[in-house]
Structures are given as structure tokens and as C-alpha cells.
Amino acid sequence: MTDRSVRLLLLASVFVIATCGLIYELIAGTLASYLLGDSVTQFSTVIGAYLFAMGVGSWLSRFVERRLLSVFVQVEFYVGLVGGASAALLFGLFGQVGSFRVLLYALVFLVGAMVGLEIPLLLRILRDRLEFKDLVAKVFALDYVGALLASLLFPLVLVPKLGLVRSAFFFGMLNVLVGLATLRLLRDRITWARGHALVGGLILALLGTGFALSDRLVSWAEGATYSDVIYARSTPYQRIVLTRGQGDLRLYLNGNLQFSQRDEYRYHEALVHPGLAAAPRRARVLVMGGGDGLAVREILRWPDVEQVTLVDLDPAMTRLFSTHELLTALNGGALASPKVRVVNADAFLWLQGQPAAAWDFILADFPDPSNFALGKLYSTAFYREVRRALAPDGVLTVQCTSPYAARRAYWTTIHTLDATGFGTRPYHAYVPSFGEWGFVLASPAALPPPSAGLLPPGLRFLDAPTLADLFRFPRDMAEVPTEVNRLNNQALVRVFEEEWKEHAH
Amino acid sequence: MISRRRFLDAAVGAALLAGCEREKSRVVPGEITGASFRRGHRLWQGGRFPVAAETLRCDVAVVGGGIAGLAAARRLDRGGTRNIALLELEDEAGGNSAFSANAVSAYPWGAHYVTLPAEEAGEVIALYEELGLITGRDGAGRPIYDERALVMDPPERLWMLGRWQEGLSPKLGASDVELRELAAFQRETRRLRDARGADGRRAFAIPVDRSSRDPEWLALDKITMGEWLDARGWRSPRLRWFVDYACRDDFGATLDQVSAWGALHYYAARNGIAANAETDAVLTWPEGNGFLTRRLREGLEDRVHSACLAWRVEAKPGGGSVIVDAWDFRLERPVRWEARAAVVCTPLHVTRRVVPALRERRLAPPPDPAPWVVVNLTLDRRPAGQGFALAWDNVLYDSRSLGYVVATHQRLDRPGADAPTVLTWYQPLCDGPLGPERVRAMERTHADWCELALADLRRAHPDIDRSVQRADVRVWGHGMTRPAPGWTWGGSREQWAEPLGTIHFAHSDLSGISIFEEAYTRGVLAAEAVAAQMAAV
Numbered sequence A: 001m002t003d004r005s006v007r008l009l010l011l012a013s014v015f016v017i018a019t020c021g022l023i024y025e026l027i028a029g030t031l032a033s034y035l036l037g038d039s040v041t042q043f044s045t046v047i048g049a050y051l052f053a054m055g056v057g058s059w060l061s062r063f064v065e066r067r068l069l070s071v072f073v074q075v076e077f078y079v080g081l082v083g084g085a086s087a088a089l090l091f092g093l094f095g096q097v098g099s100f101r102v103l104l105y106a107l108v109f110l111v112g113a114m115v116g117l118e119i120p121l122l123l124r125i126l127r128d129r130l131e132f133k134d135l136v137a138k139v140f141a142l143d144y145v146g147a148l149l150a151s152l153l154f155p156l157v158l159v160p161k162l163g164l165v166r167s168a169f170f171f172g173m174l175n176v177l178v179g180l181a182t183l184r185l186l187r188d189r190i191t192w193a194r195g196h197a198l199v200g201g202l203i204l205a206l207l208g209t210g211f212a213l214s215d216r217l218v219s220w221a222e223g224a225t226y227s228d229v230i231y232a233r234s235t236p237y238q239r240i241v242l243t244r245g246q247g248d249l250r251l252y253l254n255g256n257l258q259f260s261q262r263d264e265y266r267y268h269e270a271l272v273h274p275g276l277a278a279a280p281r282r283a284r285v286l287v288m289g290g291g292d293g294l295a296v297r298e299i300l301r302w303p304d305v306e307q308v309t310l311v312d313l314d315p316a317m318t319r320l321f322s323t324h325e326l327l328t329a330l331n332g333g334a335l336a337s338p339k340v341r342v343v344n345a346d347a348f349l350w351l352q353g354q355p356a357a358a359w360d361f362i363l364a365d366f367p368d369p370s371n372f373a374l375g376k377l378y379s380t381a382f383y384r385e386v387r388r389a390l391a392p393d394g395v396l397t398v399q400c401t402s403p404y405a406a407r408r409a410y411w412t413t414i415h416t417l418d419a420t421g422f423g424t425r426p427y428h429a430y431v432p433s434f435g436e437w438g439f440v441l442a443s444p445a446a447l448p449p450p451s452a453g454l455l456p457p458g459l460r461f462l463d464a465p466t467l468a469d470l471f472r473f474p475r476d477m478a479e480v481p482t483e484v485n486r487l488n489n490q491a492l493v494r495v496f497e498e499e500w501k502e503h504a505h
Numbered sequence B: 001m002i003s004r005r006r007f008l009d010a011a012v013g014a015a016l017l018a019g020c021e022r023e024k025s026r027v028v029p030g031e032i033t034g035a036s037f038r039r040g041h042r043l044w045q046g047g048r049f050p051v052a053a054e055t056l057r058c059d060v061a062v063v064g065g066g067i068a069g070l071a072a073a074r075r076l077d078r079g080g081t082r083n084i085a086l087l088e089l090e091d092e093a094g095g096n097s098a099f100s101a102n103a104v105s106a107y108p109w110g111a112h113y114v115t116l117p118a119e120e121a122g123e124v125i126a127l128y129e130e131l132g133l134i135t136g137r138d139g140a141g142r143p144i145y146d147e148r149a150l151v152m153d154p155p156e157r158l159w160m161l162g163r164w165q166e167g168l169s170p171k172l173g174a175s176d177v178e179l180r181e182l183a184a185f186q187r188e189t190r191r192l193r194d195a196r197g198a199d200g201r202r203a204f205a206i207p208v209d210r211s212s213r214d215p216e217w218l219a220l221d222k223i224t225m226g227e228w229l230d231a232r233g234w235r236s237p238r239l240r241w242f243v244d245y246a247c248r249d250d251f252g253a254t255l256d257q258v259s260a261w262g263a264l265h266y267y268a269a270r271n272g273i274a275a276n277a278e279t280d281a282v283l284t285w286p287e288g289n290g291f292l293t294r295r296l297r298e299g300l301e302d303r304v305h306s307a308c309l310a311w312r313v314e315a316k317p318g319g320g321s322v323i324v325d326a327w328d329f330r331l332e333r334p335v336r337w338e339a340r341a342a343v344v345c346t347p348l349h350v351t352r353r354v355v356p357a358l359r360e361r362r363l364a365p366p367p368d369p370a371p372w373v374v375v376n377l378t379l380d381r382r383p384a385g386q387g388f389a390l391a392w393d394n395v396l397y398d399s400r401s402l403g404y405v406v407a408t409h410q411r412l413d414r415p416g417a418d419a420p421t422v423l424t425w426y427q428p429l430c431d432g433p434l435g436p437e438r439v440r441a442m443e444r445t446h447a448d449w450c451e452l453a454l455a456d457l458r459r460a461h462p463d464i465d466r467s468v469q470r471a472d473v474r475v476w477g478h479g480m481t482r483p484a485p486g487w488t489w490g491g492s493r494e495q496w497a498e499p500l501g502t503i504h505f506a507h508s509d510l511s512g513i514s515i516f517e518e519a520y521t522r523g524v525l526a527a528e529a530v531a532a533q534m535a536a537v
Ligand SMILES: Cc1cc2nc3c(=O)[nH]c(=O)nc-3n(C[C@H](O)[C@H](O)[C@H](O)COP(=O)(O)OP(=O)(O)OC[C@H]3O[C@@H](n4cnc5c(N)ncnc54)[C@H](O)[C@@H]3O)c2cc1C
Pocket: B036, B040, B063, B064, B065, B066, B067, B068, B069, B087, B088, B089, B090, B093, B094, B095, B096, B097, B109, B110, B111, B112, B113, B114, B289, B308, B309, B310, B311, B345, B346, B347, B350, B354, B372, B374, B426, B476, B479, B480, B506, B507, B508, B509, B514, B515, B516, B517, B519
């Protein structure tokens, strides 16, 4: 082994080490802000902790007196192991550990301290092989270049192409390889070289397996926050997650439960049938939201329904519920029915372009008004459009959150419909996985109570006495005075947020 | 390990906070738009224009196609005077209420909102009824506004202490003393809102000329807003910032450059009522007041002569008509109009050069308007940030800019996570002497302006460099007038507005306050005066 090639190897490792060190830090910062939100705080505290740990590591290097090479090799292995597995650990343990922050900062500190050890050790190893000014110039120059490479690779290649978990494993392997190469070239100067090589090989194999299984690891991690994820996908509009634990199929959008297979029939029967049983005609039906096709399944029980138009924003949702076996079994293939037309569009904009009096029955089954964008779909402006599109004696049904957990929010929606010139009949149903849930029937004309005699056969929840009961409100959900929800006050979003915050506590 | 640490800081800072150094120095595509200053400055450079050989004839020549000019032309047209010629320097009429559009959204270049009109603004209310912005009246007779034009909730937020707070009043982290001052100021402006003079008029009305003339109120025209605050012992930096922000926002001037009357008018004249909105609500559209521009232009297209610089407006020797000489930049040739009357709707610094006869009046010069820069940033996603949700108007505490408005705010659809948007970022350049500020503004490059805007926004949106796709810039050399002390009620303002025979004047400069309502009302009233004059002949 010539001195020159040893020098080259060691300088090359400075470059690799610098790249890896920065990558771990970027990954921790990104994951922290992804999982915890609040990116500015997460980034700056992670950077701070990391730099501090590096300082500690640098300082600790003075206690390494002998066997510099051997220590350096081991540091490479363990940085590789911990740094490489860091993203997978953070992801996987997010839903499991009591204090995620303790885990996060422990990992950041560990990796930072080891990265801090690297350069001082290398400087000392190279001390006798280079003149001091040369040494400092070369080591720091490479260090900088490595960091630049990392900072460019990270946003441009790693995050988009490999993803965080896989990138971490990849750079972990690079660290281990640096250790193994050093070991190989300088084995005659390192005691117990074989043993080290074995450990290094083992860690490399571990990281390689992690790299290969990254995809599964991520979905397993999602499963840890829910349970038994069978499908997870982020669309531009939402994160769709399907789980199936103990035979119960559940859909979550942005982490909020949309239905549980166990009791969804209660929700969907209550959502659909009272309105259709009150409507004088049922030929033309419009469903807004409800891309899961479960409401459409109920609607198709009515033989006099001639055509159903389903408008859902997210093509990924309607595609999933038209194609996935489990799901088409659940919605009875409703979205494939020849009577059904699926439109992927924004309901508000789409409705504005529709002719007047085009529908006999309209169903608004949107996500709860948890943000300003969704609040618009419960506003006087929106209901005015609905009114225009509805036949003069047509019926509208709206899902409007829980009258128990969010009583003012519920009545705000009712009063908003009143203010838009609808006559209303509020009602509610108990759905175990949701709790007490609220709906309303509305019509521009006089609204008769739904006639139970018309209910289609085969229902599991509704019958005549139950139907009548839905319209009775016990005292703890009874009407309260509220504002009207307009685009320019978003009164609903504001009370909704307050009430659910209280309810969650 | 100091140097390693430092480089790491730098690398991390660049990579994380701004999406890499690479992008900070990246050239953001876009252009500096608006040709007016090069065209307009031909008036200054003494370059005499040749006179046209042939004379075109019309009933009324309207000079300047801002809101005032469009309002005048439209009023004449609706009143049956169809043979009019509107000469506009720019390629499109609109003036300070200009707008553009790209694939993402329409967006404003200047004016972007109007407040709800109170009963004094009868002309404006009638217009809003005509345009369908007022859709009806409730039982109490209060107008019902088209909800899609009322600014949607949330209207405003303020970046301070590292996060966005709701509303513009800088309350986050304020001490008790500061909160008390802010509250006291608010109480005082509330009181002034309802104040009326002995003449029964509101102390502060829109249009300005319909305000009370009680000496008690007019005295406020003689002191600056800074002095008014001093006199009350209100010195907290937060209140000062709040008021100074308002002055820069409405007048492009600091609180020491405007009168107390003018500054208080900003707060106290917001007296509109609506059946379905609060008094301080505003109306806005993706293209800002460009919406109103567009609606005012409708039906006048064939009478608007754009890219035409009027350089002389004079009574014809011997009387009976007005001669307007202009230069047509599109045809590269002079044009001359002979009209029975003219309405000159240009800013006063232009009017005084274009109408030679005005010089004989020896009027006090109008306040010099500050230059402004507006940058329209097209982003591939809505900006992320700490704290309260994205609002329509987003202001940064302690910045010399006015922050930005979001062109897509009034959209009804639910934006996806990666929905693009356009932000309109404003800054009046009023911190130094205006002459040098203006010269500097004309010298700055597109890259300079981009960096000015992005550096300002990076504080609140560290990821902005990554999402900005385009930045289009407009520099307003003479942005808008301001109520300099003594200008509103010192007497000369009214004299500037006096017609010269059949030459009439209409421009928001004549009100000392540059808002849509002033420009529009002046245009309408001038048109009515012209029509009456012509009918009398
Ligand atoms: C950046 C900015 C933001 C603003 N924001 C608001 C706002 O939010 N709300 C609000 O109410 N107001 C706002 N304003 C005020 C705005 O000035 C008024 O609302 C209104 O547009 C003024 O109209 P105007 O007709 O009085 O004047 P201008 O818009 O100045 O119109 C004058 C017209 O004359 C033309 N012209 C000039 N010289 C000649 C010539 N020699 N020959 C022919 N044509 C000529 C000009 O090109 C222009 O079109 C803003 C102004 C600016 C600059």
C-alpha cells in the first residue's frame, strides 16, 4: 500500500463523510417538519441540536488517544447504522412511542456527535502524511464540496426520486463502505481487522435490506398510526388511507374517518332515504362529494331513479372505488351502473355551469367544514347555486357534522339554508363509529315529512318508527341561535373549529 | 471545527431555508411591463410633436383613460353623447386600475379593492347596482352585495414575531400599554366615523368634497398625522407602525408626509352599510379593480384611442371649440381632434403641462406622488407559513413593503395542495426624497426588483424561491396623490378643479385622495357638467 493511495483514500472519505453528514441532518429536519408540522421551528431546532452534537463529538475526539484508525472505522459503521436507519425509525415509531420528540432529538444527537468525531479523527490520521497547511486546505475544501453536493442532491434527486427512508439507507451504506475500504487498505495497521470487517459486513447487509424494503417499511409505518393499512396514497387534494383490521374496512381522508364497514349502512341509509322519501320526483339525482359510491348504492335502490350524476373533486377517489375489488363489493359496483355518470370537478364551479332546475334530488356529502376552502361549500353563496339547480319542489339533503359534538356548527348550517330561502327539516342518526350525526332536508317548496311507506325494501337500519325518530332532537342537541355562514364571515369554519377542539379535550 | 461548522450552517441554511443558494441566484423569468414612462416622458423632454395636417371631429374629447376618464366617457355615452374620443397613453385604458392575466389567474397592477360606499357616494352606489354588485335591498333598505365580490374570510393577516396572526392590528406579543394605545386609537376612529359637523355632513366623507367644512375638522388638515399622534402622547411603535402602514397603503406616504385629516379619513370614512356584510368590508376580485375597469370599458371599445399621448389641450382661438393635439404611438403620427368640449382626466403633473392655459392661474403645485413598485409573483403552489391561514391581504410587520394580496383568494373552488396562485406584492418608494427615489426606480433591473420582493417575503416564506415561477414588475413613476398637509382644504385643490371654459377636469388627484370612488365620481360629475353646458348652447 503506497502512502499516496492511502492519502487519496482518506481524502475521498472526507468527501463522502461530509455528504452523508449533511444528508442525515436534512432528513431529520424534513421528517420532523413532515410529521410534526411547523417546518421553520422543526428545521431550526434540528439544525441547532445537530450542530451542538457535532461540537460535542469534536470535543470528545480528544479522548481518543490510541488506535485512531480502528476508532475511525467503527465510527463509520455506527454512523452508517444509526444515520442510515434514522428515517425508517422516525417514520415507524411515530405512532408508537410516547414522546416522539425525545426519540427525534436522541437520534439527531447521536448521529451529530458521531459526525463531529469524524473530521478531527481524520485530520489526526492524516497529520503525518501531509504538510499542515496542505492538510487543512484539502480536508476543508473537500468537506465543503461534499456538503454542496448533498445540499443539491437532497432537494433535486433524493427526495423526489428515492424518498427519505431510502435515501437514508443509501447514505448509511456509503458510510459503512468508507469504513470497510479503510479497513481493507490499512488492515495491517488495525488490530482485530477481521472482527471489524465482520461487523461492517453485517451492518451493510442490514442497511441493504432496509433499502430494498423501504416501500414496505413506509406503509407499515402508516399502519402504525392507523392499523393494517391496505392502501395509502396522497393526491393533490387529500391523503387517502384504507385500513382493514379485524375484518373492518375503514376509509380515512386526511386522517379523518369517513366510514367503517361495520356501520356505514347506518350513515348512508340515513343520508339518502329520508330525502328521496320526501321528494315528489326522483328521476334526476345529483350527488356532490361521496366519491366512495356508498350513497349512490343506496340511491340505486329506488327504481324510479333514472340517472345519477356524481361530482367528486378527486379522480383518485372515484377510480379507487370503481376498480378496487374490496370496494366495489362494498358499494355494489354502484359507480359502474349505467345510470351513473361520474364527473371529477370542483362542485362549486361545476354547479355554476349547470342549467336551472336540472335535478329532483341533490345530496351534498362533503367533508366537514374544517378549513376555509371547505367552508365555502356550506355558504349562502353555495346554497343559492344549489337552489337554482334544484327543481322548484326538489329536495336537498346535506350532511352537516355532529349536532352533539358541534352543536352550533350543526345549527349554523341549518340557519344558512333557512337564510337562502330553503324550508328545512333537521334530523340526526346514531352511527357508532362517528357518534351522533346530523343531516338536514331542505326544499325551496313546502317540505312534507318523508313517508316511511315509500322506503325501499332490504334496509338494515331504517323502518317507519326509526325514520320518525330521526327528526326528534333531545335537549342536548336542540336548536341554538347562530350566525349565518357566508363567504365573507366563514362563521361555520370558526365555530366548527372551536367546538371540535373543545370536544377533543 | 469552527470552519466546518460555519460551512455547514451556510450549506444548511441555503438548502433548507431558501431551497438552495442555487435558487436564490436563479434568474426568475418575467418582465418589467408598462410603457408609459418612456412615452410620457416625451412631454418633459421638450420634444415638440409635429401637428397633424388633418383634424378629426367629435363632440367631447376625453383625455386620459383611467377610472375618471372611463367614467366620464361612459356617463356621456349613456346620456346620449355618443360621438366621443377617449385618448389614452397606454395600450389599454385603466390607468392605476390596470390588470393582466396569465394561465393561473387574472391579477391587478395597482388598485385592488373598494370599500362599501356610504350614502354620500350616490353615483358609486348607482354604478354598483347597474353592474349587479348590489343585487337587491333588505327590509331595512340596506343593499345586499353579491357575496362573490365581498372579500372572503379570512381577509387579513399580519406576519410578526415569526408567525402569522389574524387581522392587521399588531397585537401579538404587545404589552398592556401598547394594547391600550391600539384600543384607544380604534375608539377614536370609531368616534370620528359617526362624527358630523354643524352643517349636518359627515366629518369624513367619500367623496371628500361632501365632507363637513366645520373648522374643527378642517384644522386637522394643517398638521401631519405624526403630530396628531404626538399630541395624544401615542408613541408606541406598534401603533405608529399600524398608522404608518395605513398611510403608505392608501397614499404611498409616511405618517409625517400626510395630514391628520387625510390619514384619519382612511379610517373614519369607511361608513358603508350592507345587509350581508360588516361596515369595514371590502369588495375585491381576482384582477382587483381591474374588474371595474373592464366593466366600465364595456361598450366604449370603439371610442377608446389607446397608445395616444395628448400633449396639448387648448381652446380654439376665436372660441367655440377645444383642440386636442396628440401623438399616436401605434401609427407613429400626430393626430388632432377638434371637440365641442374636453374632459381632462390626467394626473395633475401631466395636466399642468398639457393644458397651457392653466399656467395663467398660478396655482400652488400639487403634492408630488411617490413612485411605487408592484411585483406579480406567479407561484406553483400557495405559500406555506407558520400560524394563521393564508388570507386575502398578507402584511409583514416592520417591512417597508405592504405585503401581498392573493389573486386566487376569491375563487370558489377547493384548491389542491399544489394549486398555483399569483401574489401581488406592493411597495411605495417613499422613504427618501421622491426625485432620487424615482430616478433609482427607473434604473433598477428586473432582477433587482425580484430580489427586493423575494427578500421581503423570504422571512415569512422561506420556501418562496422554490415555488416562484415568474415575476412581472410594474413601476409607477407617480403612483398616487397624497393628502399633504394643507392640500385638501388649503384652497388651491378646488381651483385646480375649476373648468376653463369648455375644458373640464376630472382625476383622483383633484380629491387629494386616490381611490376609485373619487375618480369615478369626478368623471361622472364632469361628464354631467359638460352635457349641461352643451345642452345650454
Ligand atoms: C399601486 C396602486 C395601488 C392602488 N390601490 C388602490 C386600491 O386598492 N383601491 C383604490 O380605490 N384605489 C387604489 N389606487 C388608487 C387609484 O389611483 C385609483 O383607484 C384610480 O384608479 C385612479 O383613477 P384616475 O382616473 O383618477 O387616475 P389614473 O389611473 O392616474 O388615470 C390617468 C390616465 O391618464 C393616462 N394619461 C396620462 N397622461 C396622459 C396623456 N398625456 N395623454 C393620454 N393619456 C394620459 C394614464 O395612462 C392613465 O390611464 C391605487 C393606486 C396605485 C398606484
